[in-house]
Amino acid sequence: MSDFQNMQFQQAPQPVPTQQQNDPLSDPVMQPKPLSTNSNVMYCRDCGSPMPKNAVVCVNCNYVMNPQAFRQTQMSIHEQQQQQETAMKIRRFLRVITGAPPEPDYSQPITPRNYRFQTIGAVHCTNCGNEIQDGASVCVNCQYVLNPEAVRRAQMLVRDRTAKLDRKDLIKSLIVPFYGRKMWRQNKDRRMQIAKPCHIAGMINSGIIGIIILLLIIFG
Incomplete structure (x- = not known):
């Protein structure tokens, strides 16, 4: 049997799968991302109809998607109407002076629409x-x-509820004067599981210091 036949090929070492950490913040609900297949399309928040991404008003239900752009458009339309009215007054004045036959006045027809700024009824995702x-x-x-x-x-609430006490902070609260009180003030409103042990350790530290001072006064 040849040396080539005796050769054994070792398989490459397989990567060891790492265990996923059970992090509450990795929940897709807590870190959501838009999954729209078409970035140029959005949906009406009121009726759910698709529309262009930069649409101002839904053409299906007249719901205002962008109030700021809608106000700017209304101001622009108002300015155009004022310009048309001024031009019509000038034409009427010139016809009176020149004696030209009257011409029919044409104005841009405005269709009344029931624009709505607040959602009523069902609410739909804009994505x-x-x-x-x-x-x-x-x-x-x-x-x-x-x-x-x-x-x-x-997310802040989840981080506060899942925060754990660091052993270093507990030891410092027990040894360093006033460190436990500092940790109490910083965490008492949101992270009581950290504030309470540090506060107890700080009180023990204060008691030990008080006893030492009392002994020094008595036997000093």
Whole structure:
């Protein structure tokens, strides 16, 4: 048997799978991302109809998607109407002076629309069009953030509830004067699981210091 036949090929070492950490902040609900397949399309918050991403008003239900742009458009239309009225007055004045035959006045027809700035009835996600609960901060269908401030506060709440006491801080509270009181003030409102042990350790430290001072006074 040749040496080539005796050769053994060793397999490359397989990577050891790492265990995922159970981090509450890794929850897709807490860190949502928009999953829209078309970045140029959004959906009406009131009726769920698709529309261009930069649309100002929904053409289906007349819901105002961008109030600031809508106000600017209304101001522009008002200025155009004023210019048309001024031009018509000038033409009438010239016809009176020159004696030209009157011409029919043409004006731009304005169709009244029932524009709405507040959502009524069903509410739909602006990213996927799925019906959601009124006041929801995240769409449960596509995880799109509807209220970033509410999501940020929820993430802060999760971090506060899952925070753990560092052993170094506990030892410092027990040894360093007034360190436990400092930790108490910093964490008493949001992280009581950290503030309370440090406060107890700080009280023990103060008691030990008091006893030492008392012994020095008596036997000093």
